[in-house]
Amino acid sequence: MALRACGFIVFRRLAQSSPPPDNIEYLLLQTSYGKHHWTPPKGHVDPGEDDLTTALRETQEEAGLGEEHLQVVDGFLQELRYEVRGQPKTVLYWLAELRDPKMAVTLSKEHQDYRWAKLEEACSLAQHKDLQDTLRAAQQHLDTEQGKH
Numbered sequence: 001m002a003l004r005a006c007g008f009i010v011f012r013r014l015a016q017s018s019p020p021p022d023n024i025e026y027l028l029l030q031t032s033y034g035k036h037h038w039t040p041p042k043g044h045v046d047p048g049e050d051d052l053t054t055a056l057r058e059t060q061e062e063a064g065l066g067e068e069h070l071q072v073v074d075g076f077l078q079e080l081r082y083e084v085r086g087q088p089k090t091v092l093y094w095l096a097e098l099r100d101p102k103m104a105v106t107l108s109k110e111h112q113d114y115r116w117a118k119l120e121e122a123c124s125l126a127q128h129k130d131l132q133d134t135l136r137a138a139q140q141h142l143d144t145e146q147g148k149h
């Protein structure tokens, strides 16, 4: 059976020091195992768990950010499919804004570092094209939303 994981592209908006889109930073975490790759908070769906619950649980466990700290953005959900050690894996990412941009991130043992990165730096850390495309889609979504107000 395919592996399945869910998580959040978490972003924060900096105070109006820089104009959009440079006021947006994305949260990436670096694993403390394997090749020390960077991804947004996410993880495997537990048996019987629904996808959004997994995304919230993993974001709490991996970054210390709970549902009450996040504002989920309507209308954004991306599905990635790739192979891990010969097994197909599906990853779903929702998009959420950190309500208090100054709130600290608390890592678990699974990660050794984190970064709040603007789009281009986030894409360079992400390395995989599908994750880069997802980050760009998030930025596009936020740009469009911002244009409406």
Ligand SMILES: Nc1nc2c(ncn2[C@@H]2O[C@H](COP(=O)(O)OP(=O)(O)OP(=O)(O)OP(=O)(O)OC[C@H]3O[C@@H](n4cnc5c(=O)[nH]c(N)nc54)[C@H](O)[C@@H]3O)[C@@H](O)[C@H]2O)c(=O)[nH]1
Pocket (backbone or CB within 6 Å): 005, 031, 033, 034, 035, 037, 039, 042, 043, 044, 080, 081, 082, 083, 084, 089, 110, 128, 129, 130, 131
């Ligand atoms: N010691 C050790 N332990 C490990 C290792 N591995 C796992 N553990 C244990 O598993 C637990 C994690 O449990 P959860 O948190 O529930 O799951 P996830 O969050 O899903 O975490 P994973 O790391 O399993 O999965 P991915 O992030 O998907 O990385 C897997 C591969 O895919 C590449 N990859 C990553 N992202 C993308 C992408 O967007 N696009 C594409 N195309 N490729 C991408 C990436 O470069 C890598 O090569 C940990 O507690 C460890 O105990 C390991 O190598 N050594």
